[in-house]
Amino acid sequence: MNRTRFASKSENSSLWNWICRKVISLAVGSIILIAFCMWLRFYIDSKWHEYRMPADVRAELARLVKDPEQNINRYHAIIDRWYGVDYWPPGMGITDWLILAVLVLIVMPVIFTLTLRTARPLSVQISALANAAKSVAQGSFGNNVTIPEHLPLELRSLSESFNGMSMQLERYEKELKKSHVAMAHELRSPLTAATGRLQGMLDGVFEPNETQLKMVMRQLNELNRLVEDLHLLKLADAGQLNLNIVPAGLSEIVREKMAWIAPSAGRAGMSIQHTQNLMLSGMVDPYRIGQVFLILMDNALRYAAEGGVLEISYEATPDTVSVIFRDKGPAVPDELLDDIFTPFVREEVSRSRHSGGSGLGLSIARAICEAHGGRLEVEKHEKGGLVFRVSLRKA
Template identity: 70%
Template sequence: MNQNRQKKEPGTLWFWICGRLISLAVGCIILIAFLMWLRFYVQNKWHEYRMPEDVRAELAVLIKNPRLNINRYHEIIDTWYGLSYSDPSMGVMDWLVLGALILFFIPVIVLITLKAARPISRHIGRLDRAARSVSEGGFGFKVPVPDTLPLELQRLSENFNDMSVKLERYEKDLKKAHVTLAHELRSPLTAATGRLQGMIDGIFEPDEDQLKMVMRQLNELNRLVEDLHLLKLADAGQLNLDVMPVNLSDIVREKIAWITPSAKKVGVDIIHHQKQTITCMADPYRIGQVFLILMDNALRYAADGRVLDISYRSSSEAVVVVFRDSGPAVADNFLDSIFSPFVREDVSRSRHSGGSGLGLSIARAICEAHGGRLSAEKNKGKGLSFCITLPRH
């Protein structure tokens, strides 16, 4: 058999049930009719066997043309087959045989139906136990998916397994996020509390410098809370946007002017390819946040590349803004998680890292709130490219 031949697509549940039930019903009717015919066939052969050879030969001629001697034909039939043979109605024995066949096939039909329905019943039982396990917190529970099941049950089982795996991953990410969030909140709070306690205990003088240090920690804590609030609003679809026609290149140029002093400190040259006016419908403040996050991300993690290249692609339907750096890239298995909250790689791009790990999550949430998307891909040479896609209308 050719191994490259595609696997046969399983039938739907409707055809699976109808095919078996109809096949069972038709098969039983055909078998009962065959057995009834076989009874009469055997009976006729028995009567023929009892006849003398000359009578059998004479009857064979008369069967082909009874009008040759109709009286002799009926005489032979009545003598050897019986007077009831010519009666067109079903006799008592015929009804008894038919009833016996029906009584015999009823349990056969029941057994075959139960056997055919057993795989579906067993699999639904597995799904029930798996769903109960997931409802009790046992995420990651899977059910086998036999190829003999109808198409709907196979898809239901596969979707259930995918859901269970995603819930397990979500639970792990949620626990990890809670731990990280507690750490991120505790760090500035502990520093501010410790500094204030030191001033109360007389260890530090309550002068302007000490108060500024406390204020910086409180500002850091407030920024983190605001970021979390914005992210949750976006996740809930409640992020309010003031959408208007905007020139994206003007917003990019404004953010470049804002971040240029920081870029010079780390030795990063920002190249802005502005060949034409790039307009779309967007919230200028929120989109400005996205641009600033991506620029700050490049300064934090890709300063070794010394260059941040910003370019545009546009069509009648969408606008794409590309932020391409030349710093160290991230591992392939980390690329899918780069937009998750509080995710920061331990090596490579995180060598100069800082921040809470919420920036890219917020940037993607803002893009999705605009009906667009934010994606990342590795460059052919070095670094990463972040692509912002926004609908024009």
């Protein structure tokens, strides 16, 4: 029971108490070890000289050590002969012990004060980190700790990394809540429309004819497409998106998707200019990369049709190939540019009054590119519009 109580007390002690105990133990142990080593050095030296003596001289010296006054001259003669004139007996008298005690009483408080004063800021910072980490573990994201300049580099780096992690968790939590709200809204809209139309037919408000059923079917297809998009995005985020990566010509995939979207581009009044100045091949899944290209073209039609032109060109480095999509429509504000790839971000960063789409397209495009080991980046062009760059491994 006592052992359990002691262990519990030790586990519950604060870091500062732990440091104090360790410093005191180290100081006392160091003084004892130094004193013992000094005594041991003289003791071994004495025993070595005693070992070299003849047995009769050793016995005589043993008697004289107990009472040197019996024959003080003989005592000094033996000592000088076998130990040397500078020999001092390996022992400590009362005066020596008193001097050692006084030195310990004077020096140890100084050592304790200097050491603990140095360790106190470390204890305070680590305790602050522990309390902040406990708050984060309980769900209070965003808690930070102050970072004094006089701390060691490693502890400052740890504190900065913790603050960065806490802020990132807070941002993720906000984005997750926002995404859940948006997801519920996106799923509810077509479901509510289909349910309302069906209920109207059951109540006799609408005639259950082919036209009404097609309207319900469109809403259900929209709901199904949204669920499939969410499934694809989560697979990509989890690294479980199956890819059939082969060497493929990127310009051929682009031309195929241009032919697919040409009717919509004509209705929107947008022309697609394909500058095929390079014949480039990449290590890609043609179907998935085709999805990316189609998403970027469709995004330009939705939000940049008033610019009238979508330019598609290519760039290459020794290791990568890039397909560049540049529109000439209105660009998003600088502060919202990074959010353009966030799921369900549509109206907030929309470059047109009409929205359309589920707000998942660019998120899916970036996830597919990252699953290929590539990147999808966006920047504002100096002459207006946005530039999307798809960078992939060269074949």
